[in-house]
Amino acid sequence: MIEMSGISKAFSGNVVLDKVEFKLADGEIHALMGENGAGKSTMMKILSGIYTKDSGNIKVDGQLVNFKSPKDAEKLGIHVIHQELNILPDLTVVQNLFLGKEKTYGKTGILKNREMEKEAAKLLSKLGFNINPKKRAGDLSVGQQQIIEIAKAIASEAKYIVMDEPTAALTDREIETLFKTVRELKEKGISFVYISHRMEEIFAICDRITILRDGQYIGVRNIPETTFDEIVEMMVGRELGERFPTRQCEIGVTKLQVRNLSVNGLFENISFTVNKGEVLGVAGLMGAGRTEVAQTIFGYRKASNGEVFIDGKKVSIKSPIDAMKYGIGFVTEDRKTQGLVLDFSIQENIALANLEKCSSSGVINKSKQQSMVTKYIEELKIRTSGPEQAAKSLSGGNQQKVVIAKWLGTEPEILILDEPTRGVDIGAKKEIYHIINKLAESGVAILMISSELPEVIGVADRVIVMQEGKLTGEVMKEEMTQEIIMHYATGGEKVGQL
Template sequence: MIEMKGISKSFSGNVVLDNVQFNLADGEIHALMGENGAGKSTMMKILSGIYTKDAGEVVVDGEVVHFKSPKDAEKYGIIVIHQELNILPDLTVAQNLFLGKELTYGKTGILKTRQMEKEAHELLLRLGLDVNPRMRTGDLSVGKQQIIEIAKAIASDAKYIVMDEPTAALTDREIETLFKTIRELKAKGISFVYISHRMEEIFAICDRITILRDGGYVGVRNIPETNFDEIVAMMVGRELGERFPERNCQIGETKLEVRNLTVNGLFKDISFSLKKGEVLAVAGLMGAGRTEVAQTIFGYRKASSGEIFIDGKKATIKSPIDAMNHRIGFVTEDRKTQGLVLDFSIKENIALANLKKCSSSGVLNKEKETSMVMKYIEDLKIRTSSPEQSAKSLSGGNQQKVVIGKWLGTDPEILILDEPTRGVDIGAKKEIYHIINQLAEAGVAILMISSELPEVIGIADRVIVMQEGKLTGEVNKEQMTQEVIMHYATGGEQLVY
């Protein structure tokens, strides 16, 4: 059993955790929930030895411990599987599993390669994954890489596994496999701390929930004795109301038209239109080609064939600069590597796509820059002590708002949103939905890629569905159900209404 009692932690005078508690029983799946910035990650970094606590006590199996590094925590069987997986893509599966724990012939340093491959294969088979241990890990799906991370933990004799947003990039089928693996390990006495913003998953897989808010402990609940509304109220400190705002937008004339767009090897003959004030969702399973289509429209990828029309005129888009000149913005799927410069401040990140707007005669005007940035900090409710705060120190939800603010500054007429609420808490999600609504009401044409079907149904006016690089269906608001969307996402034939 793990107990964390009276845990406090501050950074540069900013209190991140204040007298927080958490306990984990043997063979339990315990959810840790809270809005972005609530202190969940800091709590787990203290447990795993990445951070040292300022006050409080950590007890593992009845012993008070003082971890100064992850290696210290690992000796007690505590392993963290981070949201950004620690997989080395160019190494083989077996090499990743035995990294730092290689088997050798005595002191010769010569590797027992065949034995490691055999043991890696046997371990992965126990977890339901049949892959060649000599395969390059980077060639596997994210779901399979996630199982390999769990295998690494088991190979290290893990008793307690912390999983941070483990399903953020998984398909429904991969999530089923992951849950099956977690339940089997639970039956063997291994405990899990499960961090996720997906409420449906928490109620499906976990035994208890501990809720943090603004760095403080709110309470713990047994899953069978609580419900969605109570957990949300505990997380945000208020009733959240409806998850999705009402849609009352005037949909205008066609703003964007894509005709037979093709990138060889990725997708083929994609055609659709997008109107002013419309939210058009692109649904499909991972690998369907949705992001690649968006990247091609934005000029990040070169089209093999096909045409793009904006306001009825053919547009030549060969680079993101061309797309921006056509008033297209793109909130990318991966905010940390593609949406932000993490070492830059909030101000620098928002200004990055808006240097012309913030300049006078080609010279950056600090007053214009600060004025514009403060507008978006206030409008988007970005929680920060200062616009000079670094982007990497923000919570996931606030990082996402910075990326959105950067593109709103360009005054886009077409805005592409790729997984706009991934890794974002329930309160910040609702705020982002309101932003989408407001943009649509202002006449912005929005193309939204999302893997969360409740989100698609709740916010979109129309859905197009892709499967293996092809457009398989289009669904209007009246026909929109999860079953219909999944029918097309798995290659089902055209439905007749």
Template sequence: MNDIHKSFFSVSVLKGVTFDLVPGEIHALMGENGAGKSTLMKILTGIHEMDKGEITYKGKKSQFKGPKEAEKAGVSVIHQELNIIPELTVAQNFFLGKEKTYGKWGVLKDKEMNKEAKDWLMELGIQMDPQQSVAECSVGQQQMIEIARAVSSNSEVIIMDEPTAALTSKEIDVLFNVMEGLRKRNVAIVYISHRMDEIFKMCDRITVLRDGNSIGTKIIKETNFQEVVKMMVGRELGDQFPARENEPGKVRMTVEGITTKTGVKNASFNLKEGEILGIAGLMGAGRTELMRAIFGADKRTKGNIVLNNKTLASQNPQKAIEAGIAFVTEDRKEEGLILNQTVRENLATVQLRRLSKWGILNQKKEQQSAQELIEQLLIKTSSMEQQSKSLSGGNQQKIVIGKWLAIEPKVLILDEPTRGVDVGAKKEIYQIMNQLTKRGVSIIMVSSELPEILGMSDRVLVMHEGSVKASINRDEATQEKIMTAATGGK
């Protein structure tokens, strides 16, 4: 791809970007949210048309008219937003758009599709029933269906956009083995990820975009974390995690023997004032389910929650909010934001009562509150009237955090707070967390990234099969100790 330009509504998104890919390499494409990575790949696969530039594929000038034509030519995409239909089976999703049918009547050859899908999944080391409804599959399993589908298409180029964001460590190992196999078959992979450890482990080269410009391409073995970050953000970022200077105070909340129908079993812990309590564990360990029970979104069948010496008897989110508990959910697009609403409207969602009188919203107060939060959290937006869906992932995440800060919570639950967020925005979120704890806010942080758990937590709770398996102080916590407890060891 040479000198690629693209604008939307007179806003220049790509400004002469150059990117090349050779057979059998895994090439990382990195940059902050909004740098132009996804737009570049959408131009390659024909979703967007470039304004200027040239694409050469296998020695010929090419410009695909759409993803189907690109896939036919051997270019497949595994999107971050999964193209899965939950109501269909695993096999039916596997053959989506290329179903096997009997003659002109379009009757599906289910038996043949089930066998072929199972063969492909087994070849990739994925244990899954092809007749199972995808609605019953985890997000990680759905991701593996997408990967198997792309591999089965005999693709020569596979674009992977944040492929490990929802995978367990075991599933990530399976994916990396699949990628090694593809590399040996001379398949070229474009790997888009914010996870530096994966980039340095799996990739051969890295190209960095910043503000729609090509900053440079490096051979992975000849660069390092600091250099890549500087290319991405245009400055030295310093340490990845800001220093934790705040000393936690007295116990603010006690969770006693919580049990739920969603898989939490007799979970107990306490949370101190100004503390960041990290919650680690493998996918399916019950971390999110425990947070939902604390917030009242899932009912607990046993156990108590005591906050500031008061027992929280009611089990619903409204009562939890009134008690001072805020919950930044794992999936910001499904549960955290109203995407078609503006930045201003989203920032007001939790505090509508305090911004209203007799049920009438005070627009002046709403605008003032939104402006203060935009400035406090450094949200990059053209105006508070910009639709939230058009912002980068990092800025969307700041809006979700901001709407909760507006009610000045005593306890802030953060479930995967930096998932899909670039390295610059990650550090800004960490700094916000530090500022909040200095003001006495207690934070529970669920994260699948062990460096994040180790870098930001004052104390780490490890969950295994619905129970709290271990509590480890910051100065004693290591990746080995956490993984031992997460897998059921002592």
């Protein structure tokens, strides 16, 4: 058992944790929840030896411990899968899995490559994932990289595994496989700390739940004895109301038309329209080609065939700069590597896509810049010490809001949202849904890619579904169900076959 009591931690005088409590029993899956910035990740970094606590006690199997490094924690069987993936992109999958634990022929230093490859393939197969161990890790999708992290934890034979947003980039089918593996490991006595903003997952797999709010311990509940509404109120300190706010606006004429768009080896003959004031959802399993279609529209990838029309006129978009000139914004799937410059401040990140608006005669006007940034910090409720705070020091949800703010500043007429609420807490999700509604009501055409089917159904006016690079179905609002969308996502042709 792990017991953390009276844990406090402050950074530069800013209290992040204030006398927090947490207990993890043997063979338990224990959820840790709270809004972005509540202190969950900091608490787990203390448990794993990345941070040192300012005060409080940690006991592992009844023994008082004081970790000074992650190795200290690992020696006692504690393994953490962080939200920020620790994958070395230039190494292969098998090299990542055995990093620091390579198998060699005695003291020669010669690696037993075939043996490690066989073990890696066996482990990945056990998890239900078909990934070539020899493949370069950097060539994998975000979701596949997450799978490698999970495999590393299981391979380490850890007694306690902390999973911080482990399913953020996984499809429903992969999540189901992961849950099966977690339950099997639980039966063998392994304990899990499960951090997630997906409430359905918490109720599906966890035994108990501990709630933090603003760095303080709020309480613990047994999952069978609590409700969605009670957990949300404990997290945010108030009732949240409807999960998906309703939108009242008329859908206008066609703004964006994509006709027979193809990229060799990725997707082919994709055709759809997005109207003014409409939210068009794009659903599908991992690898379906959803993100690649969005990147091609935005000029990040070169199309091998097809046409794009805006306001009925054919356009040639060869780069993101071209896309922005046509009024297209793109909130990317991976905010840390594609959406933000982490070492830049909030102000600098928001200004990046808005340099012309913030400049006078080619020189940045600090007053204009600060005015715009302050406006979006207030409108999007970005929790920050100020515009100069570095993006890397923000919580995941607040980082996502900065990315959205950057594109709102461009006043887009077409906005592509790729997994807009990934890794974002329930309160911040609703704020993002309000932003989407407000944009749609102002006439913006929105293309929203999401792996969360409840989100697709709750937010989109219409959904198109992709499977292995092809468009397999279209579902109108009144017909949307998870079953129908998944039917198309797995290659089904006729809804009548269900």
